[in-house]
Amino acid sequence: MSTLRTIEQDIEDLTYIDTVMETYESVAATYMRRTKKSIVESRAFYDGLRNTYDEVSYAHQQELAAIKEKHFLFPIAFWKTLTTRMRRGREVAVWLSANTGLYGDVIQKTFNMFLEHITSTKTDIIIVGKRGKLLFDERMPHVRYVYRDLPDTVTNMESLTSLTELFSRYKRIHVFYGKFESFVSQTPTSTMLGELQQIPVANTQEPPRIKPATQYLFEPSIEEVARFFETEIIGSLFQQITEESRLAKLAARMYQLDAATGHILDILSSATFERQRLLHQLANKRQLELVSSRIAIGI
Numbered sequence: 047m048s049t050l051r052t053i054e055q056d057i058e059d060l061t062y063i064d065t066v067m068e069t070y071e072s073v074a075a076t077y078m079r080r081t082k083k084s085i086v087e088s089r090a091f092y093d094g095l096r097n098t099y100d101e102v103s104y105a106h107q108q109e110l111a112a113i114k115e116k117h118f119l120f121p122i123a124f125w126k127t128l129t130t131r132m133r134r135g136r137e138v139a140v141w142l143s144a145n146t147g148l149y150g151d152v153i154q155k156t157f158n159m160f161l162e163h164i165t166s167t168k169t170d171i172i173i174v175g176k177r178g179k180l181l182f183d184e185r186m187p188h189v190r191y192v193y194r195d196l197p198d199t200v201t202n203m204e205s206l207t208s209l210t211e212l213f214s215r216y217k218r219i220h221v222f223y224g225k226f227e228s229f230v231s232q233t234p235t236s237t238m239l240g241e242l243q244q245i246p247v248a249n250t251q252e253p254p255r256i257k258p259a260t261q262y263l264f265e266p267s268i269e270e271v272a273r274f275f276e277t278e279i280i281g282s283l284f285q286q287i288t289e290e291s292r293l294a295k296l297a298a299r300m301y302q303l304d305a306a307t308g309h310i311l312d313i314l315s316s317a318t319f320e321r322q323r324l325l326h327q328l329a330n331k332r333q334l335e336l337v338s339s340r341i342a343i344g345i
Contacts, residue, residue, distance in 0.1 A: 050324045053317055060314045064307060070148070071303040077199055078296040085226070085289050092286045096237075099279050102271060103240070105264075138170040138216045139163055140209075142223040142291040143178025145198050150298035152224040156234035157181055160222040163236070164189075169220070172212065196288065198295065206288070210281045216240060219280070221287050224294035230301055232294040237287065239280050 141160040144153055157178070164171055171191035173179050179193050192212065196205045213219045218240040225235040264271045 050321065053321045053324065057314065057317050057321065060310055060317060064310045064314065067303050067307045067310065071300055071307065074296050074300045074303065078293065078300060081289060081293055085293050088286065092283060095279065096283055099275050099283070102275050136216070137218040137220060138172055140172045140219060140221045141174065141178055142221065142288060143173065143175035143181070144295055145176045147177065148299050148302055149295045150302045152232040152234065152294055152298045153177060156222055156224050159234045159236065161185065163220065170216070198292065201285065201288070206281065206285055210284060213280060214277065221284070223287055223291035225290055226293040226297050229297055232298050239283055
């Protein structure tokens with residue numbers, strides 16, 4: 047049975063926890079307000095940039111294929127490009143997790159999507175975030191991967207540069223992350239960076255092809271443009287993905303902290319009510335003892 051002293055200690059502890067939760071929620075809200083507007087408004091721009099990148103990448107692939115068909119003795123520049131691309135790995139799967147907890151279930155849902163992909167596809171693996179490393183080591187302890195750290199709250203260009211340098215070894219980069227939809231909804235999603243994967247052509251058995259929506263004139267050359275896109279543009283697109291992931295995690299944290307704060311306030315209200323009940327019991331007990339003592343001495 048709870049005593050008055052234990053209840054008062056519980057109230058003190060709950061009040062402290064509530065203060066901590068509100069502080070965390072305030073910090074998350076500050077970061078979220080700082081990034082939400084710019085990220086949501088820039089989605090259309092980065093979607094257009096990604097489409098342009100896909101078209102340029104496809105045009106580059108088509109040019110290499112055309113050179114191969116037309117020339118028996120290939121130019122030295124072509125051989126250099128071809129051998130460089132052959133040395134690059136086919137695909138890498140990247141999971142953007144987190145360094146800490148209190149991010150709801152968006153991390154676990156994204157992890158499940160990531161696991162489903164790597165168990166059904168031959169791919170290299172990159173894990174970003176300490177919590178992701180712990181989860182992956184627990185689930186798949188014998189699978190090799192590359193680990194990189196990335197802050198949860200701020201953009202670290204040095205860490206981003208380290209990751210984009212890793213990406214240069216691969217033709218395709220499959221990134222798994224949480225995407226912000228609303229304050230109460232963050233969905234696991236994935237996106238592909240790098241060379242286009244082929245898709246089926248209707249009513250044929252031929253390998254799929256993608257036709258660029260726009261015809262481009264490349265200056266100084268398509269090779270130079272493609273090289274720029276493979277470095278600078280992929281870096282920009284990946285930075286936007288990390289911001290999307292960060293926004294989703296902040297929204298998930300705010301939602302979890304808000305729910306936790308409400309639960310703590312409910313418990314605190316019950317504890318306060320119980321303290322008042324015990325105080326009334328003690329007051330009644332003192333009154334009864336005073337009346338009994340007066341009756342006993344005949345007052």
